[in-house]
Amino acid sequence: MASTSRDVEISDEAVRGTCDDASLCKRYAVNVGYWKDPYLDYFVRLPKERKAPEISRGYYARVQGVGRLLKAFLQKTECNCQIINLGAGMDTLFWKLKDENLLPIKYFEVDFPSIVTRKIHNIKSKPPLSKPIMESHSGESLLMDAHSLDSSRYAIVGADLRELPKLEEKLKKCNMDPHLPTLLLAECVLIYMTQDHSANLLKWVAGMFQTAMFINYEQVNMSDRFGQIMVENLQSRKCSLVGVDDCRSLDSQKERFLQNGWETANAIDMMKAYNCLPKDDVRRIEALEFLDEKELLEQLMQHYCLCWATKDSSNLDPAMIPTDDILKREIKKRGESARLLLFRRLWNQHLSEYYFMQNECQIATLPFFLETFESSSVICYSVSKCIPEFSAGCPVDHYTVRQECSPLDTLGH
Structure with missing residues (x-):
């Protein structure tokens, strides 16, 4: 049976709710000491309930893994690039990159208009958030309305990733440059889109930018019983994982890029990513909270992955295979x-x-x-x-x- 517009709206509302879930989990982990983020508390309150250590370690691996790939891109391009964060929610990456003197030429965020409105309200009303934007701004006065904010280095737009002509129009209005090396981030975003919609998005990106890298953090191995339980839990909250078929395996995650205009794709599950993190820091965070069942952590980590794809990789990274x-x-x-x-x-x-x-x-x-x-x-x-x-x-x-x-x-x- 085809979904009605009412069904889509209910599902979209549930997807918007995952923004709060992720923000609360990150806020808790930061408060415990897994990593530092001085800006997150301006967007989200500290949750009253304790979060399971498996969840906090998972978010730690997510933040560290995405961050290391992102910084490698910034290093390779010498920050002469742009970043587009798809489904950014209450992410604070812009502010952290500014503190580290790692801002790209321009940083864009995209999310549902209702989420963007909340984020802009927080930025306008809290000087620790608005001041860094003004400090990095040059030129004419900063443009801001209910659903968008545009400065010379930071822009946030309210848009639906399924409506690509409108998305493109809004990004270009904020001076997105198709000729710049471009990094796109998506964290648990594509799985909430149908396979057709996510494929169209990946094709659009591959066609729009001459040199690009896409970092996708998302579920994987969703065909087994653990994965099915994850799907059922979200469905009970009216949140449908309509793109779950692309999350069957690491191979299916890579193949979605290779079939939609990307030249290369790699993927690892988060257990492997976690085991590759610096050992001293892993020992530090593992001492923060007692973990009763390591098997549950492993199961959880094996059902999330990092996938990264590149286009025009000859300009993005030097060839491992020599061409002399x-x-x-x-x-x-x-x-x-x-x-x-x-x-x-x-x-x-x-x-x-x-x-x-x-x-x-x-x-x-x-x-x-x-x-x-x-x-x-x-x-x-x-x-x-x-x-x-x-x-x-x-x-x-x-x-x-x-x-x-x-x-x-x-x-x-």
Whole structure:
């Protein structure tokens, strides 16, 4: 049975309610000490009820994971870029980036008009929020109405992500630049859109920007019993996960980008992301609250993921596979065969997963690659360029990857 406009409105209202849920959970975690955010309390009150430590650790991994990918993008572009935060809610990233002197050329936020109205009210009425916007503003007077705010460095617009012509019009009115490298953020947003609507959004982004990266934090592995319980719990609150089919697996998360104009896509579940975070800080946050059941934390983390996709990655990040004369001759000789293409994807995905947010890590053996791909001279040469411990004449069982490049050096390939 097709959904009526009344059904859609009820579901939209429930989705808007998830903004408050997320804000309250973050506010609680910040108050306990998981991470610092001096601006969040201007948007949301401290919840009266205690939150489960599994929830707080999950939000910690989410904030740290998204933040590290985002800062790698800012580092790579030297902040000569723009950020568009889709479904931003009460997010405080603009203010934190300003404090760290990491503001892009312009930072945009998009959300439902009713949420934007609340956020603008808080900004207007609280100097610690309005002052940083004014300090970063230059030019003519700042533009503000009930559903939008536009300064030279920060803009927030009320729009529906399913209505792309209106969204594009509003962003361009706030001087969105299609020629700038652009980072898009979406945290638990696409799953509330139908597959057609989210596909249209991803196609629109890929067509709009010459060079872009998309960071998507969202549910994954939703076909198992744990995932079904998550779906049922939200449905009981009239909140339908209409895009859940794209969240079946890490592969389905990546495929949605590759099918809609993006050149590369990678994904890891949040348990892997959590295990890759700096060990000292993980020990610090794990000492904040006693965790009774680690199995529940693992289940929860395995049902959320970070997926990042790139377009025009040759301009965004340097190639892990070298393109000098040796490799060019080898490719010309053999052709860009399916086996070599497969190797390029597997090898760089292998590296990116383990490079993710680590200074140093041990990763698995190379014989699989050497035995599987016939163009071993290309492989050995490529690996030796990235990893000094490995050379073409002396394969080793284990090796160490050291942080000789930023995380983005491997994310796009």
